[in-house]
Amino acid sequence: MDNFEDTPPIDPFSPPEDGSLVPGGATTALTDPGLGLRQPPKNIEVEQGLLGALLTNNMAFERVSDFLQPEHFAEPVHGRIFGAIQALIERGEIADAARLKTMFDQDGALEEIGGGRYLGELQASVVSIINATDYARTIYDMHLRRQLIDLGEVVVNEAFSIDLENPPMQQIERAEEQLYSLADKGEIENGPKAFKNILTSTVAIIDAAVSRDGDYTGIPSGFTDLDKKLGGLNRSDLIILAARPAMGKTALVTNMAFNAAQKAGGKIAFFSLEMASEQLATRMLSEQTGISSEVIRKGEINKDQFGTIYNVARELETLDFFIDDTPALPVAALRTRARRLKRQYGGLDLIVVDYLQLMQGRSGGSENRVQEISEITRGLKGIAKELDVPVIALSQLSRQVENRDDKRPQLADLRESGSIEQDADVVLFIYREAYYEQNKMPIKKGEEDESTFASRMDTWQNHMETIHNQASVIISKNRHGPTGDVTLYFDGSTTKFSDYVPDDRYAGSPGY
Numbered sequence: 374m375d376n377f378e379d380t381p382p383i384d385p386f387s388p389p390e391d392g393s394l395v396p397g398g399a400t401t402a403l404t405d406p407g408l409g410l411r412q413p414p415k416n417i418e419v420e421q422g423l424l425g426a427l428l429t430n431n432m433a434f435e436r437v438s439d440f441l442q443p444e445h446f447a448e449p450v451h452g453r454i455f456g457a458i459q460a461l462i463e464r465g466e467i468a469d470a471a472r473l474k475t476m477f478d479q480d481g482a483l484e485e486i487g488g489g490r491y492l493g494e495l496q497a498s499v500v501s502i503i504n505a506t507d508y509a510r511t512i513y514d515m516h517l518r519r520q521l522i523d524l525g526e527v528v529v530n531e532a533f534s535i536d537l538e539n540p541p542m543q544q545i546e547r548a549e550e551q552l553y554s555l556a557d558k559g560e561i562e563n564g565p566k567a568f569k570n571i572l573t574s575t576v577a578i579i580d581a582a583v584s585r586d587g588d589y590t591g592i593p594s595g596f597t598d599l600d601k602k603l604g605g606l607n608r609s610d611l612i613i614l615a616a617r618p619a620m621g622k623t624a625l626v627t628n629m630a631f632n633a634a635q636k637a638g639g640k641i642a643f644f645s646l647e648m649a650s651e652q653l654a655t656r657m658l659s660e661q662t663g664i665s666s667e668v669i670r671k672g673e674i675n676k677d678q679f680g681t682i683y684n685v686a687r688e689l690e691t692l693d694f695f696i697d698d699t700p701a702l703p704v705a706a707l708r709t710r711a712r713r714l715k716r717q718y719g720g721l722d723l724i725v726v727d728y729l730q731l732m733q734g735r736s737g738g739s740e741n742r743v744q745e746i747s748e749i750t751r752g753l754k755g756i757a758k759e760l761d762v763p764v765i766a767l768s769q770l771s772r773q774v775e776n777r778d779d780k781r782p783q784l785a786d787l788r789e790s791g792s793i794e795q796d797a798d799v800v801l802f803i804y805r806e807a808y809y810e811q812n813k814m815p816i817k818k819g820e821e822d823e824s825t826f827a828s829r830m831d832t833w834q835n836h837m838e839t840i841h842n843q844a845s846v847i848i849s850k851n852r853h854g855p856t857g858d859v860t861l862y863f864d865g866s867t868t869k870f871s872d873y874v875p876d877d878r879y880a881g882s883p884g885y
Contacts (some may be wrong), residue, residue: 374379375749378448384501391454391503393419407564410452412449413447413518413519413522414515414518414519414522415447415448415515415519416447416511416512416515417447417448417451417567419449419511419512420446420447420451420508420512421451421495421655422456422499422504422508423437423505423508423509423512424451424458424494424495425495425498425499425702426456426466426499426504426508427455427458427468427505428458428469428470428473428492428495428496428499429496429499431467431468431469432457432461433505434458434459434468435464436506436509437505437506437509438459440513441455441509441512443455443459444516445512445513445516446516447452447497447512447515447516447519448698449489449688453828454477454495455850456760457473457476457477458473463472464752467525469496470492470493470495470496471493471496472494474493475493475532475555477492479760481487485708488556494705498808504781505711514544518553518554518816519771520551521555522549524551524552524862528544528548529546531668531842532544532771533608541625546706546709546710546738549709549712549713550705550706554711556714557736572699573726582665590604590605590607591603591605591606591608591610591763591764592605592606592607592608592637592722592723593605593606593631593633593636593637593640594606594632594633594719595628595631595632595633595636596628596632596846596859596870596872597872598859598860598872598873599846599859600853601862602848602851602854602857603799603848603851603853603854604848604853604858605856606629606633606723606763606765607763607798607853608757608761608762608851609757609758609761609851610650610757610762610763610764610798610799611750611753611754611764611766611797611798611799612763612764612765612797612798612799612800612801612840613765613766613768613769613787613799613800613801614626614765614766614767614768614769614801614802614803615767615769615770615782615786615787615800615801615802615803616770616802616803616804617769617770617774617775617782617783618769619808620803620805620808620844621658621803621805621806621844621863621868621870622726622728622803622862623647623648623653623727623767623769623868624660624685624868624869625803625844626725626727626765626767626872627643627653627656627657627660627847627868628660628869628870628871629658629725629765630643630694630723630725630765631657631661631692631694633722634692634693634694635692637694637722639695639721639723640693640714640715640718640721640722640723641692641693641694641695641722641723641724641725642695642697642699642709642711642714642721642723642724642725643695643696643727644699644702644725644726644727645696645697645698645723645727646698646702646726646732647727647728647815648698648702648727649697650696650697653696653698654696655669655670656684656712656868657689657869658682658685658689659867659869660867660868660869661680661685661868662681662685663688664678664681664682664789664867665866666772666782666866666867667866669682686842692716692783694716696711698733699884700734701731701732701733702733703732703733703734704732704733704734704748704749704752704753704756705752706751707752707753707756708752708755708759709718709728709730709757711724711739711756711762712760715760719725720758720879722762723762723763723764723765724756724757724760724762724764724765725764725765725766726764726765726766726767727749727767728751728766728767728768728769729746729749729753729766729767729769729793730746730768730769732749733745734746734747734749735747745790746793747790747792747796748798748805749797750766750792750793751792751796753766753796754796754797768787768793769785769789770782770786770802771786774785774786780806780809781802781804781845782803782804782847782849783849784800784849787800794850797850798850798852798853799848799850799851799852799853800848800849800850800851801846801847801848802846802847802849803844803845803847804839804844804845804847805839805843805844805845805863806843806845807837807840807842808832809837809845810837810840811837813833814830815829815830826885842859842862842863842864842865843861843862843863843873844861844862844863844870845858845859845860845861846858846859846860846861852863860873861873862874
């Protein structure tokens, strides 16, 4: 082993003669008297101290390896040394000055600072390894500050550049996304949690359920039987609600979101990629006033009805209900806007996406649609976990349902179903038997006698009267509990779902 005892004091980064840098120390916010230029934040002495501590005692690496990486060092050579230490320790080998010297003897990067001798100087000059974690956090903090400076420079330069294909709002969203991404990287406290701490938060959730006299821990959907089976809409869950067209997907999810806002005081973010915000608001007014949405759209209402709509609108405007009707919204933009809502309004309780197939993945129109849907569902699940809210995403079903005698949806009917089924915590289907049965009205056969035809017609009418206002919510997947069917009452004129009462009967035409 080489002898490093007679090496001179370590000072590989001596400052320029104008004194603009502090020798080996921090250069945060220092200015040149002539130019007024500030130096990027860094602390060379801290980097040297940490590397010396690691070379002296490799056990110190365990304290910093979770969050510190070679690229976080301001001095590139220090980053390479840290990377070499990391590689040796991960292979189960000893990382000391002599071992690294062999690796770096032929490396020109060390020549300007003393070659292999510099490694010995680092190891010999260490005072203590006790502060290794603090040193590592300081290095990481300086790295984040430099990243913020770089991001700010990019934002400023883009703002100065007038490009019609890069409008200001798009620049703002991109800057927010990058800023939040940087914030995520800055969360160095993530990792294994003590079970006692997890139990504390779990008990708090259960206590909240008890305090509202419920037997579930999630956000209430407002439908008694559905909440009992699901345990409410659980935080961090991705919930897929799928159905064929005209089954009432948007109506049901709107009812659920409204109930969560009104009955539980929740803050709701509704991303409506298909329907304009005014159309969605019209549906909500119809549901709450009992006035047909078609009548409202056409303006065929009298003075009293308008007064009812006005009064209900005044009540609804107090809800924390936010609608974003931007079409073809990318997952990254949805994440950014949801984060912004949570920050601005002090929380978020439910996110709704209507609907999944209208979103864009990062690739923005990939030829492989299945792969893009996989990316979208993974992104939505990530948003649910990151923001700790349930995310309900509506999904289309494939046309193969129409080709079967049994029209009840199955998991295999999900379009691009593999990733949707895999990533979802809960999968719900809506099935309204009356929608299909109304097309099976008996037609008199050529030689069929009147009594036989009348009997068939009576049977069909009785069955239609029974099922006309019924809707089944089929729970096909549920990570937290049982699967099965939940029957709801559906009013087609106001597109409103409610708890089903067995004695409900429809009197009138079966068509709607």
